Amino acid sequence: MKEQYNFREIEKKWQGFWAEKDLFAVTEDENKEKYYCLEMFPYPSGKLHMGHVRNYSIGDVVARFKTMNGFNVLHPIGFDSFGLPAENAAIKNGSHPAVWTSSNIAEMEDQLRELGFSYDWDREACTYKEDYYRWMQWIFIQFYKKGLAYKKENPVNWCPSCQTVLANEQVVDGKCERCKSEVTKKKLSQWYLKITDYADRLLTDLGKLEGWPDKVKTMQRNWIGKSTGYEVTYGLKDGDLPMTVFTTRVDTIYGATFMVISPEHPYVEELIKGQKEEAACREYIEQAKKQSDIERTSTTKEKTGQFTGRYVINPANGKELPLYLADYVLMGYGTGIVMGVPAHDQRDFDFAKKFNLPIIPVVDCGDGTDYEHLEAAVAAEGTMINSEQFNGLNNIKAIQVIGDSFVERGVGKKTINFKLRDWLISRQRYWGTPIPMIYCEKCGWQPEKEENLPVLLPTDVEFTGKGESPIATSKTFVDTKCPCCGGAAKREVDTMDTFLDSSWYFLRYCDAKNDKMAFDPKKAAYWMDVDQYIGGVEHAILHLLYSRFFTKVLYDLGLVNVDEPFKNLLTQGMVLKDGSKMSKSLGNVVSPEEIISKYGADTARMFILFAAPPEKELEWSDTGVEGSYKFLNRVYRLVYEMAEDTKGIPAVYKVETKDDKQLSFVLNNTVKRVTEDISNRFNFNTAISAIMELVNELYRYKELEDVNMGLLRDATEKLVLMLSPFVPHIAEEMWEGLGFTESTYHQAWPKYDETQLVKDTVEIVVQLNGKVKAKLDVATGLSKEEFEKTCMDDENVKALLAGKEIVKVIAVPGKLLNVVVKG
RNA sequence: GCCUGGAUGGCGGAAUAGGCAGACGCAGGGGACUUAAAAUCCCCCGGUGGCAACACCGUGCCGGUUCAAGUCCGGCUCUAGGCACCA
Numbered sequence A: 001m002k003e004q005y006n007f008r009e010i011e012k013k014w015q016g017f018w019a020e021k022d023l024f025a026v027t028e029d030e031n032k033e034k035y036y037c038l039e040m041f042p043y044p045s046g047k048l049h050m051g052h053v054r055n056y057s058i059g060d061v062v063a064r065f066k067t068m069n070g071f072n073v074l075h076p077i078g079f080d081s082f083g084l085p086a087e088n089a090a091i092k093n094g095s096h097p098a099v100w101t102s103s104n105i106a107e108m109e110d111q112l113r114e115l116g117f118s119y120d121w122d123r124e125a126c127t128y129k130e131d132y133y134r135w136m137q138w139i140f141i142q143f144y145k146k147g148l149a150y151k152k153e154n155p156v157n158w159c160p161s162c163q164t165v166l167a168n169e170q171v172v173d174g175k176c177e178r179c180k181s182e183v184t185k186k187k188l189s190q191w192y193l194k195i196t197d198y199a200d201r202l203l204t205d206l207g208k209l210e211g212w213p214d215k216v217k218t219m220q221r222n223w224i225g226k227s228t229g230y231e232v233t234y235g236l237k238d239g240d241l242p243m244t245v246f247t248t249r250v251d252t253i254y255g256a257t258f259m260v261i262s263p264e265h266p267y268v269e270e271l272i273k274g275q276k277e278e279a280a281c282r283e284y285i286e287q288a289k290k291q292s293d294i295e296r297t298s299t300t301k302e303k304t305g306q307f308t309g310r311y312v313i314n315p316a317n318g319k320e321l322p323l324y325l326a327d328y329v330l331m332g333y334g335t336g337i338v339m340g341v342p343a344h345d346q347r348d349f350d351f352a353k354k355f356n357l358p359i360i361p362v363v364d365c366g367d368g369t370d371y372e373h374l375e376a377a378v379a380a381e382g383t384m385i386n387s388e389q390f391n392g393l394n395n396i397k398a399i400q401v402i403g404d405s406f407v408e409r410g411v412g413k414k415t416i417n418f419k420l421r422d423w424l425i426s427r428q429r430y431w432g433t434p435i436p437m438i439y440c441e442k443c444g445w446q447p448e449k450e451e452n453l454p455v456l457l458p459t460d461v462e463f464t465g466k467g468e469s470p471i472a473t474s475k476t477f478v479d480t481k482c483p484c485c486g487g488a489a490k491r492e493v494d495t496m497d498t499f500l501d502s503s504w505y506f507l508r509y510c511d512a513k514n515d516k517m518a519f520d521p522k523k524a525a526y527w528m529d530v531d532q533y534i535g536g537v538e539h540a541i542l543h544l545l546y547s548r549f550f551t552k553v554l555y556d557l558g559l560v561n562v563d564e565p566f567k568n569l570l571t572q573g574m575v576l577k578d579g580s581k582m583s584k585s586l587g588n589v590v591s592p593e594e595i596i597s598k599y600g601a602d603t604a605r606m607f608i609l610f611a612a613p614p615e616k617e618l619e620w621s622d623t624g625v626e627g628s629y630k631f632l633n634r635v636y637r638l639v640y641e642m643a644e645d646t647k648g649i650p651a652v653y654k655v656e657t658k659d660d661k662q663l664s665f666v667l668n669n670t671v672k673r674v675t676e677d678i679s680n681r682f683n684f685n686t687a688i689s690a691i692m693e694l695v696n697e698l699y700r701y702k703e704l705e706d707v708n709m710g711l712l713r714d715a716t717e718k719l720v721l722m723l724s725p726f727v728p729h730i731a732e733e734m735w736e737g738l739g740f741t742e743s744t745y746h747q748a749w750p751k752y753d754e755t756q757l758v759k760d761t762v763e764i765v766v767q768l769n770g771k772v773k774a775k776l777d778v779a780t781g782l783s784k785e786e787f788e789k790t791c792m793d794d795e796n797v798k799a800l801l802a803g804k805e806i807v808k809v810i811a812v813p814g815k816l817l818n819v820v821v822k823g
Numbered sequence B: 001g002c003c004u005g006g007a008u009g010g011c012g013g014a015a016u017a018g019g020c021a022g023a024c025g026c027a028g029g030g031g032a033c034u035u036a037a038a039a040u041c042c043c044c045c046g047g048u049g050g051c052a053a054c055a056c057c058g059u060g061c062c063g064g065u066u067c068a069a070g071u072c073c074g075g076c077u078c079u080a081g082g083c084a085c086c087a
Helices: A007-021 A050-068 A084-093 A097-114 A130-145 A195-208 A214-224 A250-255 A268-272 A278-290 A346-355 A395-409 A505-511 A521-527 A542-556 A592-599 A601-610 A622-645 A658-681 A684-702 A709-723 A728-737 A784-793 A795-801
Strands: A034-039 A072-074 A149-159 A164-166 A184-193 A226-236 A243-247 A258-261 A306-313 A320-325 A337-340 A412-418 A437-440 A444-447 A479-481 A488-491 A532-536 A569-572 A575-577 A761-768 A771-779 A805-812 A816-822
Touching (some): A007 A097, A007 A728, A034 A050, A050 A532, A050 A569, A050 A575, A050 A601, A130 A149, A130 A444, A130 A542, A164 A184, A195 A214, A195 A226, A195 A412, A214 A569, A226 A250, A226 A395, A243 A258, A243 A337, A250 A395, A258 A346, A268 A278, A278 A306, A278 A320, A320 A337, A395 A412, A505 A521, A505 A542, A592 A601, A592 A622, A601 A684, A601 A728, A622 A684, A658 A684, A684 A709, A709 A728, A771 A784, A771 A795, A784 A805, A784 A816, A795 A816
Parallel strands (some): A034 A072, A034 A532, A258 A320, A532 A569
Antiparallel strands (some): A149 A164, A226 A243, A226 A306, A226 A412, A306 A320, A437 A444, A805 A816
């Protein structure tokens, strides 16, 4: 240990030491309790940004802390390395995506090492490598065999800029999640995963996830969007088509005054044919088709529609209702047909106003609403009216009563609907896992034989950036033999959505080098579930929902022993500069490289953990970084001095003087606070501030005349160990400076002595009418009565109370005395 | 519109079960050391009034519960995020 804190030298030295000793490699050990600490793996965009540094610093503290507490900690890393940017870079530079990707990965690996994260690099997984996507394909085939993958022609979300389809989850505000272009509709035959089969379980099991933030669970719950209701079949006048609607408000059926059908509904053709409104209907359908989702679903848009010329018959009362086409009815939800109850649904109300349709109230919510002249739909609970034999019933009750009556008559059934759609996974792109399916004229779609995996990405392709998958330009890829009959067949040229890759990487980490299986179920059984998952809240729906889905399917296949992958989830806040997200376009990016080269990795980690609690947004501050750097220097100087002064002195001592007691108290209290702040709350900011207080106390104590060297020694050792998860390099250096040869990583986390936390006297507060008037030192451990008497007998208190009438005395031993007085 | 959070000094943030509001740090001010500066070490640092002791005010706003409210309850405002024609 040198006199000066030279972070460059120190960080390089210890990174080398860790690598050489392979310090962070772990294996399954049944004798030790496992702990799986996982941070979301990065997309290899080129360089780490501050968000990464924050994410991985948080994870590293947890991993190192758990290791020091005796757990067998799995702390892996990898790269989510398929995806569009690599392909775009390839188009731009005329190179291959693999070149761009691997060089970015190499750079980011270096940066991760420079930050001193405790990863088990032997388990690194990169999704673009054959040894990963081979098993991705294998898993896809298992899904297919289980009937969870199917191909279907559907209108899909199409991004004209990325030239590929998007999953519903990837369309944000009607725009492409990636490039923000407006998404259009296109009819294409595509592969889907049946996530809807798991909708109910994905919803119910959210209840198990006690270690997840409510916010994320709520978001998933809303996304899955379960609603219970009835399907009711209306009759068609002059026709046989069953006009079935889905409604959650079957109680309002007597208030139905029209019916609306989605323009894309398959019945429409038959319904409008030969009607005098046919031409107008066709015109309307064309218009609807042309609209983008963003126009169509805009809530501010006025309702549009077109009468079809047809009528339906309400099974409740036999009334004839006009049937309209309207684009506010979505084909993808419910039955694509809706009964219009304007009095009790705002959308129907707007539509009725526009087309001058009658409005019949059927629920009186009893608040004096003028039902003759409604100005808006009424959704509140109330009593049934205008509903024949159901009048007078509570409407919530009526839902069941009326619903059941339709079930009995055979025109209704109880149904559950989900907003969640099946997951569209085909992408018309090159840089992804090839979908391992083969089309044979005779045998239809067949999965590639498992022994032939991986289906390799071809290299003889052209990157044109045009509408079809670039793989289609390969001369060697497409033509193949049918795995079933051996005849000529063609391969699927689309690749998988990269969200599939990231839906099981945490399982691959359990057994990353296995070339016989995706992972050994025994090893997965040892490590899973992930005890702590850490990442950005932007993945609250997509990645976290897909991963849960995958885990459940693999659980059902008997490959994993847990049906939820992530026990505890920490969603970290964004890193901001000047109040907004760091971004190139705003020009407010602070690069980790810059900070590391100026102050070192330890300072960067320290600042980012100290500046805010992890789940909150973090405002970047250059002077704050400077402050962290100064603190590390301050600690270094202190430990350097202590290393010299306490050389050869064991950390054995008796607490004697008042100052000894004070330091011993602060020391033990710090150990307690830091331990609890890390393990219970992940409040690293307060953990660090506690350590700062200990350092301040040590500075005070060491200048005293009568110092206890054993105590100082003990405090210094514990200080260094407590710092080690946060700032591992400097901690190793100081630990070595104190004469130890083993890494801090393998030291036991310091313990505190409860008896040292008990003080003889404690400062309490004396209040008059709730206002602080005096402070007293009072012995601890007194009963309420003794405490009150001691306080009341105090001269200062007596003086305060002189001439006042005591109304009431509240005594809280060890805390305060509040005297309520008059006059 | 609906669902979540959040609002505390000049700034980032503490206050974990209703009990001293502002821990810790940044910025600022003062002192020591120095020929000087930097670095370091020590002290001060919510507002108003006062020479001072001290008094009054103060956790987005209005009201309530309580001996005691940043914390609990009711009603708002602003703000961030998510969802949004899902019948």
